[in-house]
Amino acid sequence: xxxxSFKALLLAITVGFVLAVHFQLVDQYVTTVAMLMxxxxxxxxxxxxxxxxxxxxxxxxxxxxxxxxxxxxxxxxLLFTKDRVFGPALLPEEFAVxxxxxxxxxxxxxxxxxxxxxxxxxxxxxxxxxxIITIAANYIIISCLENMDVIGxxxxxxxxxxxxxxxxxxxxxxxMPVLVLVGTILSVWAIRRFVSSTxxxxxxxxxxxxxxxxxxSVNTNKMKLVAFMLSSGLAGVAGGLFAHVYGxxxxxxxxxxxxxxxxxxxxxxxxxxxxxxxxxAIVFTLLIEALRFAIPALNSLAHQLHMVPASYEIGQVxxxxxxxxxxxxxxxxxxxxxxxxxxxxDFFPFLKKFYQRLED
Amino acid sequence: MEIFFQNIFNALQWGSFYALIALGYTLVYGxxxxxxxxxxxxxxxxxxxxxxxxxxxxxxxxxxxPGTFTGPVIVALAIPATMILTSLVGVALExxxxxxxxxxxxxxLYVVITALMCGLLLENGNLALLGASRKRFPDLLExxxxxxxxxxxxxxxxxxxxxxxxxxxxxxxIVTRTKIGMAMRAISYDKFAIPLMGIPINNVIVFTFILGSxxxxxxxxxxxxxxxxxxxxxxxxxxWKAFIAAVVGGIGDIRGAFLGGFLLAFVExxxxxxxxxxxxxxLAFSVLLxxxxxxxxxxFGMPQTTKI
Numbered sequence: 097x098x099x100x101s102f103k104a105l106l107l108a109i110t111v112g113f114v115l116a117v118h119f120q121l122v123d124q125y126v127t128t129v130a131m132l133m134x135x136x137x138x139x140x141x142x143x144x145x146x147x148x149x150x151x152x153x154x155x156x157x158x159x160x161x162x163x164x165x166x167x168x169x170x171x172x173x174l175l176f177t178k179d180r181v182f183g184p185a186l187l188p189e190e191f192a193v194x195x196x197x198x199x200x201x202x203x204x205x206x207x208x209x210x211x212x213x214x215x216x217x218x219x220x221x222x223x224x225x226x227x228i229i230t231i232a233a234n235y236i237i238i239s240c241l242e243n244m245d246v247i248g249x250x251x252x253x254x255x256x257x258x259x260x261x262x263x264x265x266x267x268x269x270x271x272m273p274v275l276v277l278v279g280t281i282l283s284v285w286a287i288r289r290f291v292s293s294t295x296x297x298x299x300x301x302x303x304x305x306x307x308x309x310x311x312x313s314v315n316t317n318k319m320k321l322v323a324f325m326l327s328s329g330l331a332g333v334a335g336g337l338f339a340h341v342y343g344x345x346x347x348x349x350x351x352x353x354x355x356x357x358x359x360x361x362x363x364x365x366x367x368x369x370x371x372x373x374x375x376x377a378i379v380f381t382l383l384i385e386a387l388r389f390a391i392p393a394l395n396s397l398a399h400q401l402h403m404v405p406a407s408y409e410i411g412q413v414x415x416x417x418x419x420x421x422x423x424x425x426x427x428x429x430x431x432x433x434x435x436x437x438x439x440x441x442d443f444f445p446f447l448k449k450f451y452q453r454l455e456d
Numbered sequence: 457m458e459i460f461f462q463n464i465f466n467a468l469q470w471g472s473f474y475a476l477i478a479l480g481y482t483l484v485y486g487x488x489x490x491x492x493x494x495x496x497x498x499x500x501x502x503x504x505x506x507x508x509x510x511x512x513x514x515x516x517x518x519x520x521x522p523g524t525f526t527g528p529v530i531v532a533l534a535i536p537a538t539m540i541l542t543s544l545v546g547v548a549l550e551x552x553x554x555x556x557x558x559x560x561x562x563x564x565l566y567v568v569i570t571a572l573m574c575g576l577l578l579e580n581g582n583l584a585l586l587g588a589s590r591k592r593f594p595d596l597l598e599x600x601x602x603x604x605x606x607x608x609x610x611x612x613x614x615x616x617x618x619x620x621x622x623x624x625x626x627x628x629x630i631v632t633r634t635k636i637g638m639a640m641r642a643i644s645y646d647k648f649a650i651p652l653m654g655i656p657i658n659n660v661i662v663f664t665f666i667l668g669s670x671x672x673x674x675x676x677x678x679x680x681x682x683x684x685x686x687x688x689x690x691x692x693x694x695x696w697k698a699f700i701a702a703v704v705g706g707i708g709d710i711r712g713a714f715l716g717g718f719l720l721a722f723v724e725x726x727x728x729x730x731x732x733x734x735x736x737x738x739l740a741f742s743v744l745l746x747x748x749x750x751x752x753x754x755x756f757g758m759p760q761t762t763k764i
Contacts, residue, residue, distance in 0.1 A: 233745075427566055
């Protein structure tokens with residue numbers, strides 16, 4: 097019974113959420129926030145593989161997300177719907193039900209290949225020089241897409257809503273929440289299996305001492321390749337989901353600011369802590385959304401108390417003042433993130449029993 | 457041929473901006489091994505401080521009668537004032553955000569993230585307080601065009617280039633010839649042995665931040681004199697680019713940052729001269745990536761030796 101309890105809990109949450117969305121017990125806004133949370137979880141856990149477990153400083157994560165988003169959206173629009181630019185659909189629209197998950201995975205593979213831009217230099221370079229390569233890679237990817245007029249260039253690319261609509265015509269369930277949930281659970285599971293396997297421990301070994309790892313028969317170059325490709329591939333999957341959730345992508349929405357968000361989530365949760373990454377992704381998303389409501393409330397309060405001049409409105413721009421401030425303060429009080437290098441089960445030992453049973 | 461020389465002067469001017477900012481990155485990095493990602497935004501703050509100082513001296517706030525000072529006098533007064541005020545901002549960041557973390561022994565990358573957050577805070581705080589309307593920097597210097605055999609150069613360009621070279625020579629002198637420069641190099645060599653030698657490590661770090669931020673303020677002043685529109689995000693992109701320039705030069709090395717800044721500017725201007733300007737970032741960064749593939753530690757960087 098205990099052995100399956102965690103899986104049963106996950107399944108119950110998934111099914112419960114999907115049913116709630118389907119019967120419109122939760123409104124559109126909550127659904128979107130939940131999906132965004134899932135995407136953020138994928139982003140932060142996948143970046144944690146490189147930045148946390150391997151100890152590199154990769155700060156161009158959004159670039160790979162961008163590749164995944166564009167490849168999957170172009171493919172899905174090309175294959176499953178009639179488009180002004182690409183002409184009629186190449187496959188019947190009903191195929192979208194199977195096709196879209198496949199296309200999102202293909203986006204992930206493409207992003208993993210783009211990860212090679214970063215992975216190959218990492219054989220020779222470490223630390224801050226690698227950081228610059230990742231930033232440059234982010235700029236290069238965005239700049240490339242902005243120069244491709246066929247897919248909209250800087251104006252962005254859309255049409256994915258029609259594909260999702262076609263999926264809903266075939267079978268009327270909330271497809272995007274389902275896909276995001278499945279993607280989130282699968283990617284966290286994959287990362288957990290990877291980093292706790294004997295093979296995957298190689299990346300922690302590289303983090304601690306590369307030379308010693310090499311002597312202990314860890315193929316460091318191959319491990320770096322695997323870690324970077326896994327990380328960027330999952331970022332690509334997150335990008336594909338993001339594109340299909342919003343139905344619109346724009347190169348500038350994957351700029352260095354988005355990468356910064358990913359970095360914040362990783363370091364807030366703690367380097368090398370998977371549950372920390374999940375937790376911080378959830379907290380970060382909720383914090384952004386909470387500020388959206390808190391700021392107008394603060395504004396009216398400040399006006400009632402005459403703390404600010406009447407002509408001045410505290411607008412949404414304060415969100416990005418308060419958010420960094422909160423993060424800076426968090427860093428001062430917990431300089432190793434929420435969890436440090438620990439997992440949730442280290443704080444709550446009773447969880448460990450479940451986890452260990454799960455491993456069997 | 458004239459266009460060619462014109463472009464060379466443009467590249468020299470942009471290179472001076474990049475170099476001035478990259479020097480700040482490299483100084484802090486050289487001493488603390490900290491990528492101070494807030495540096496681009498300190499440049500932006502410097503530009504805003506320059507704006508307020510200049511308009512104050514022009515008499516916009518009613519303290520000084522308009523017309524008390526002439527343009528060149530204002531420039532001469534505003535440059536030191538801007539540098540001092542900007543370096544106060546830099547030192548404040550160090551004291552409030554970085555030093556507590558350093559003393560708690562946090563991982564280096566957490567300090568980097570804090571720096572990123574401080575940058576966002578400066579950017580958006582500025583946007584929230586001063587509003588989104590762009591400000592226009594007043595014209596302080598009368599534009600004089602020198603022409604040398606068909607090549608025309610404005611006095612401003614010469615000022616910018618001269619300032620960059622002067623700052624470089626000054627920093628090079630400080631780091632290699634003075635006692636405090638020796639202390640800076642020593643800290644980057646071994647942070648644990650230095651306090652034992654009786655060197656006040658925090659004072660040296662504060663001095664480093666004063667130098668770096670002060671020159672960012674100078675860069676901000678010169679930048680808004682050349683391109684007189686201020687907006688809160690002006691520091692972000694130029695800061696990232698200057699960081700890239702510093703790394704390509706070999707981060708932690710003064711010469712590297714200086715040459716890296718000029719290299720980036722020459723590549724950018726060269727790309728724009730030949731290709732459509734939308735390809736500028738793409739090709740410029742590709743070239744820099746190739747340089748890093750060829751020399752993984754930058755032009756002047758020392759290869760890191762790994763001890764077993």
